Amino acid sequence: MEKRKALSIREVTSTNVTLYDILKNDIQDIVTREKEKIEHQRLPLNLDFSEFRDLFILSGSYNFKRQNQQHDFVIDANNEFIIQQLYLYMKNDSSFDGDLNKGIMLQGKYGCGKTAILETYTLLHNHMILRFGIPIPLFTFIKSVNLQEQLMKQSIQSFTYKPLVIDEFGRESKTIQDYGNILRPISELLSVRLDIGATTHGTTNFTLETLASNDFYGGMIGDRLKMMFNFITLHGDSRRK
Structure with a gap:
């Protein structure tokens, strides 16, 4: 003190x-x-929603193009509520439908667009930081399987403080055998990040109840997930063609 x-x-x-x-x-x-x-970790976002919406479409379309997809990003009845909530969250607006001190876990069916939305959100967020020299950390967007591999090669400390967007959360192996020891890298990382208040977002195909089950992370980590994330459901079927 x-x-x-x-x-x-x-x-x-x-x-x-x-x-x-x-x-x-x-x-x-x-x-x-x-x-x-x-x-101070939030962007000073002096944009109205219509402007943010247009920028989101442009950023999402760019994201598709760099993945060699020829279609544009579309905001429709299934995802517009999510885009609006991301706008309110980025502005730190109290009308956000959740807890502004928690991260966002976007859940929904396979292919419904969760990854595209949070990847676009990451691109737009990071572009604004770099464009205007805002002194806050960039988001790191990483799939859970790749994150687990990096944790085994490096250490938990390498990912303790940086803002993370964990894609396909829950798809990675929950335990790893290391010379006879059973390790739970993702679970350990989540516990540390909760304790220090690090910003964490993610996408998942699973409900909180499933993630908290013994087949996944178990009750203790499941309880921490409730403290870390606003679970927001993206409705709709697969957009993949």
């Missing part, structure tokens, strides 16, 4: 200010600084 001024207990008792008041003010200052730190 930071100190405004180092005072001994004797000095405190010789003033009209109580020890309780001093400690309360110190803690309130710390809480305020933590809130400001969280707010």
Whole structure:
């Protein structure tokens, strides 16, 4: 804890200010600084939704083109609510339909467009940071299988603090044998990131109940997932052609 001024207990008792008041003010200052730190991690987004929507379509279409897909990104009745929620979340707007202090876990059927949406969100977010030199970290978009491979090659510390967007969450092996030891890299990483408040988003084909089952991460990690993520469902069938 930071100190405004180092005072001994004797000095405190010789003033009209109580020890309780001093400690309360110190803690309130710390809480305020933590809130400001969280707010500074969000983009100063001076755009209305129609402008954000147009930029999202352009960024999504670019994302398709770089993947050698010739169609454009389309916002329709199935995904417009999700795009709007991402806009409110990026603005840190209290009308967001969830908890702004949690990340977003986009869930839905195979092929319904979850990856395209959060990949586009990542591209647009990172472009704005780089374009205007905003002093906040870039998102790292990574599939859960690749993340697990990187955790085994490097360490959990390599991915502890950086903002992550974990694609296809739950598709990776939940345990790994390493010289007779059973390791759970993703579970360990999630626990550490929750404890330090690192920003984490993701996509998944599975419900929270399934992810919290013994066949996946189990009840303890499942309970942490509730604390980490706003689970938002993307409706609709596969868009793949």
